[in-house]
Each structure stands twice: as C-alpha cells, then as structure tokens.
Amino acid sequence: MQTSIDLQGLRVAITGGTSGLGLALVRQLAAKGARVAFIARTAASVERIAAETGAHGIVADVGKKNDIYPTALQVTASLGGVNVLINNASSLGPVPLALLADTECEELEAALAVNLLGAFRLTKALFGALAASAREGCGALVINISSDAAVNAYPGWGAYGASKAALAHLTAIWDEEAKPDGIRFLALDPGDMDTPLHAMALPDSDPFTLKAPELAAAEIIEKMLDALTARDKLTTGARA
Template sequence: MQTNIDLQGLRVAVTGGTSGLGLALVRQLAEQGASVAFVARTTADVERIADETGAHGIVGDVGKKEDIYPIALQVTASLGGLDVLINNASSLGPVPLALLADTECEELEKALAVNLVGAFRLTKALFGALAVSAREGRGALVINISSDAAVNAYPGWGAYGASKAALAHLTAIWDEEAKADGIRLLALDPGDMDTPLHALALPDADPSTLKRPEVAAAEIIEKMLDALPVSTAALAGTRG
C-alpha cells in the first residue's frame, strides 16, 4: 500500500463524507494534498469536518432530486472543476433490516433513491465537468461504492443489495459508454467495515472482525490512482 502520497492538484468530491468510509476518505485525501469537497445532510457535522480537514463542506441530500444541482454547482465552484467523484453515500432501506416480504415499498424506494438514483443524478450533473477534466489530460474518474451484498443473496439485505447490484451494473454500462469522453467509472466493494452504517444493520457484530474504514479508504485511493492516467498520477507524485 502506498504511503506519503502527494495528491496536490487533484480535485475530488465525496458524498456521505462525515462518517465511516466517506469520512476516512475525506481525511486521507485532504491530508495527502487533494482539493476535496464533501457532501452530507447534517449542517453541524459538515461544518465540524470542514473545520477539521480544510475540505469544502456541502450540506445536501443526494437522495433528493432538488438537492442535486445545488450540490454539483457547489462542487465545481469550490474546486474549480472536478477530476474524481466518489459516490459513497448509502441507505440501508429498512432499519432494522427486514425480509423483502416485510419491507415497505417506501423503504425500498429510499434505498434506490440514495444508492442508485442519487449516484446517477449527481454523476450526470457533474459529467460535463469530468469531461472537461478528461479533455485537459487530467483524467476523470467516478468511483461508486458497492458491496458484496450486490452479488450475494443475504436474507434481510434485499433493499440494500438490490440497489447496490443495480449500481454496479449501471457503473459497468456507463464505463463502456463514457470511454469516448475519456471518463472511467468503477464500482468498488470496500468489504465489511466497522462503520455506523454497519452497526445500524448488525448491532451485534464484533467490530474486531471488521475492516477499519481507514484501511478501506487507503485501498480505494490506491485503486483511484491506478485508474487515473499516468500523467495525472505523475502530477500527484505517486508513480516512479
């Protein structure tokens, strides 16, 4: 795993940036010199993490259609463009987890609104900015955070798993379609992590058996750099 990475000049947006994996990504990206904008719903949490990291905090809910364009405008205004978008914000749907027969339609809709449609809408809203970055030779990348629940049929995880499976396939199709624009799209499964979302889903899980979000964030950043053009990685001082 790479250490002492210098990401000076790289412009990254992260959704769900005030807890769990999203927070770990914001912290590490900012520490490594990237220009970071992050999105979350709670004003107090956004302000606290912005003060702590120096990243640009944006209050918004990617699950709400009316929030998407204000979020996109604030991302590009605060960063002066965009090189990498990490769609990390997630919803479990029903809490506590429920079998599909016991899942309300509105709970399924909530999981889809955040995990699938929200990621789609924000990527679409920022697609032009990413295409400009690609044309400038900076590289352009969208990372959609997936889950093993997207491929494994875990009872009780129906809403979440279905939304993540749809996100993974959407990512694969869009990656093919966006090649002409120079934009890459990846769906990455960070593994089972010790996060508030996981604790909400499985409150009795032993945290010692779970990956720390800081470790998962470092792995995602490494994969991010592998997916960016050599010129961008050289700009960030990571390739020898």
C-alpha cells in the same frame, strides 16, 4: 501500498463524507494535498469536518432530486472543476433489516433514491465537468461504492443489495459509454467495515472482525490512482 503521496491539485468530490468510509476518504485525501468537497445531510457534522480537514463541506441530501444540481454547482465552484467523484453515500432501506416480504415500498424507494438514483443524478450533473477534466489531460474518474450484497443473496439485505447490484451494473455500462469522453467508472466493494451503517444493520457484530474504514479508504485511494494513471497512459498512447 503507497503511503506517502502528494495529490496536490487533484479535485475530488465525495458523498456521505462525515462518517465511516466517506470521512476516512475526506481526511486522507485532504491530508495528501487533494482539493476535496464533501456532501452530507447534517449541517453541524459538515461544519465540524470542514473545519478539521480544510475540505469544502456541502449540506445536501443526495437522495433528494432537488438537491442535486445545487450540489453540483457548489462542487465545481469550490474546486474549480472535478477530477474524481466518489459516490459513497448509502441507505440500508429498512432499519432494522427486513425480509423483502416485510419491506415497505417506501423503504425500498429510500434505498434506491440514495444508492442508485442519487449516484446517477450527481454523476449526470457533474458529467460535463468530468469530461472537461479529461479533455484537459487532468484525468476523470467516478468511483461508485458497492458491496458484496450486490452479488450475494443475503436474507434481510434485499433493498440494499438490489440497489447496489443496480449501481454496479450501471457503473459497468457507463464505463463503456463514457470511453469517448475519457471518463473511467469503477464499482468498488470496500468489504465489511466498522462503520455506523454496519452497526445499524448488524448491531451485535464484533467490530474487531471488521475492516477499519481508514484501511478501506487507503485501498480505494490506491485503486483511484491506478485508474487515473492507466487512463492517462491510454490517452497518451492514443495521441502518440
């Protein structure tokens, strides 16, 4: 695993950037020299993390349609474009977790609004900026944070799992469709982590059995760099 990396000039947008995996990504990417814009709902937390890391904080809810385009404009204005978008913000749906028969329609809608539609809308809003980055030879990548609940049928995880399964397939289709634009799409499962979201879902779980968000973030950054390098080699080969 690469431990000393200079990401000077890389422009990264991250949703759900004030806790758990998102926060670990913001901290590590900013520390490695990347220009980072992160999105989260709570103004006080956004201000605190922005002051701590030097990243650009944006107060918005990706689950709300009307927040998407203003957010995209702030991302591109603050970073001068975007190379990487990490759709990390997630909603469990019902809390505590519930069987599908006991899940309210509004709770399923809430999970889909953040985990699927939010990621779709923000990616769509930033697609032009990502394509421009690819044309400039700077790389363009969208990482959608998935889960093993997208492929395994865990009782009680219906709303979350169904939304993540849809996100994973959306990612695969978009990766095929965006090849002419030079944009790569990845769906990554970081594993079970010691995060506030996991604690909400399973409050009795032993945190010592869970992966640290910092480790998961380092693994995602490594895969991000591999994907950007692979796309750059393909582009270079095509031009040769």
